[in-house]
Amino acid sequence: MLISGAVFALMMVLGLLMRAAQGNLIELDPALFYQILSAHGAGMVGTAGLSGAAIMWYFVGRYVPLSAKMYWAFIGLFLLGVVFILVSIFIGGYGGAWTFLFPLPAMSGGAWEPWAGALFILGYTSIGIGFLLYYLAIGYSIIKQYGGLGRAMAWHVAFGGADEETAPPPAIVAAAAVTVFNTLGIVVGAAVLVASLVNLLFPSFAVDALLAKNMIFFFGHVFINATIYMAVIAVYEIIPEYTGRPWKTTRIFALAWASILLFVMAVYPHHLLQDMVMPGWMLIMGQIVSYLSGLPLLAVTAFSLCTYLVGSKVRWDLASALLVLAIAGWSIGSVPAIIDGIIVINKVMHNTQWVPGHFHIYLLLGEVAMSFGFMAWLVRAREASQEGMSGLDKLAFGSYVLGGAGFTVMFLISGAMSIPRRWAVHLPEWTLQDQIATVFGGVVVLSVVVLVLKYVGGLRR
Structure with a gap:
């Protein structure tokens, strides 16, 4: 931390x-401005991911055994990616922003050399591999402990009518859901990163620009949301220490996280509403799911927090x-x-x-x-x-x-x-x-x- x-x-x-x-x-200088913009965007998103991952690892470790070697491998690959990104920006001059929209890394108009774009992509790839190892370690331990990701996400409570007392703690429910959707997001991101890198090295390798944009925004939207959903586990675990009331996995809580799993992956087209060549149904879906995606947060986490705080003798300090x-x-x-x-x-x-x-x-x-x-x-x-x-x-x-x-x-x-x-x-x-x-x-x-x-x-x- x-x-x-x-x-x-x-x-x-x-x-x-x-x-x-x-x-x-x-x-x-405008060129330096866009380099700083790229470093700021990639740095803040990456650090949000790193801090969220540290929080999730810490609290999941209360319930399942985790491999310290896998965590250090994740940290090593993450830091290697950071070095690649910094070199690409401040030595190579890359200024295509953290979203690396195709074909910007390869077609800079002379603002940076192709190797800088390639190194930026390799930096993201290294970080992505690190996160995949991280989720593999957490997913494996959760599946081993709870008998499957479905049970870890309390689907037997949400959809099967099982007693709420049999549900895993909120930290496990959240961690299992994040592991599923962010693993899928990173795999999609890795695919478009590799395609962009191959196109940069071998321009004859054609990449569909609209497909690449969809993949990039699916990856980016899922990842940045995952940073928050990993970090919110701290609220589930720490606030009860101040209120004296445990945060339990209820049926509503399990249903909310099941909807989060769907909404986080389905809402990304709202980033593409100005791309008129997109299928109309996807743009409409992006708007509708944008409305719905706030419900699990506002109606469950925020409301639940208020419920836990009201009537509790909260010990306020800097952390709470x-x-x-x-x-x-x-x-x-x-x-x-x-x-x-x-x-x-x-x-x-x-x-x-x-x-x-x-x-x-x-x-x-x-x-x-x-x-x-x-x-x-x-x-x-x-x-x-x-x-x-x-x-x-x-x-x-x-x-x-x-x-x-x-x-x-x-x-x-x-x-x-x-x-x-x-x-x-x-x-x-x-x-x-x-x-x-x-x-x-x-x-x-x-x-x-x-x-x-x-x-x-x-x-x-």
């Missing part, structure tokens, strides 16, 4: 530099505050995402800053907050013996909430004003929002530095 915390802080600094450049507060914030941020961030999934709105809003607005909400105030909440919980026993939040805790938490809310809302405001996303240079009429966002972003970075230093201090004690 120390690696994740430090990289989160570094990636936030890169994001801050981009907002400052857009606001004309500093000067960045961050975890509750994470569910709130995740829930709030899903709303502008659902709005963007409406076809008539998507036509106007999708290429604006509305989109980074919604995903920064549920990542910055969702997954990242879960990760820092988990980190604070890990070292809480080593803190001074006082109960509750210290003055520094309150300052760091308040700054994180204020800075995160202000930073993300400025994206939404900019999107509502039709300010485009991914532009290195902004018109003078757009810079005020960029400058305000930069101030809020600076507050977030400072609060994150405090959170990381507190974690380091806790480890040393």
Whole structure:
């Protein structure tokens, strides 16, 4: 988690530099801007995956034996991929963004050499192989312990009418579901990565661009959602320690996770609503499933959390505050995402800053907050013996909430004003929002530095 915390802080600094450049507060060469954009996107998504994986591994390990060798193999392949990606960007000049849309890695218009695109793809491939090993280890242990992934996901309770007392704990239900859908997502991602690499090395090898785009967005959407669904296990496991009420696997909970398994994989066409050559039924499906996908989160996890908190004598400290914030941020961030999934709105809003607005909400105030909440919980026993939040805790938490809310809302405001996303240079009429966002972003970075230093201090004690 120390690696994740430090990289989160570094990636936030890169994001801050981009907002400052857009606001004309500093000067960045556009080519460097897009390199930073690529590093920031790949770095934040990858680190969210790494932190979520650490959380899931930790809590699944409470219920089933796991192989430490497999985890270290995962970490090794992950770090190897990071090295490849950094070299491709900051030495090779790759600036095609974390989505590596075909045929950008191979057709840069002279912005970077083909080897840089190939190395970026190899970096992703190494990370993907690492995650496959990770899920293989977890899936094998869960199947061995519970007799199959279906029973691990409590389908015998959800669909078979079995007693809820026979259901696995929520951490296992979530881990089994994530293992299924993210393994499928990574396999699809690996296929399109290999196809892109072969096309880059042998241009005569034809790749259907629309098929490649579908595969990329299926992989990307599934993966980024998996990071949050892995991290939410911390809420299921830690919050009961503060409320004194166990989080149980009920029939509704099992049904919610069964629907998540379907919705996470079916909703990705809402990223392709502007691709008019897509089959109409897929675009309609993307819009409908966008509406439905928020229900398991809002109606089950968020509602259940409120139920657990109401009437409980919660012992508030930094860890519990961050975890509750994470569910709130995740829930709030899903709303502008659902709005963007409406076809008539998507036509106007999708290429604006509305989109980074919604995903920064549920990542910055969702997954990242879960990760820092988990980190604070890990070292809480080593803190001074006082109960509750210290003055520094309150300052760091308040700054994180204020800075995160202000930073993300400025994206939404900019999107509502039709300010485009991914532009290195902004018109003078757009810079005020960029400058305000930069101030809020600076507050977030400072609060994150405090959170990381507190974690380091806790480890040393």
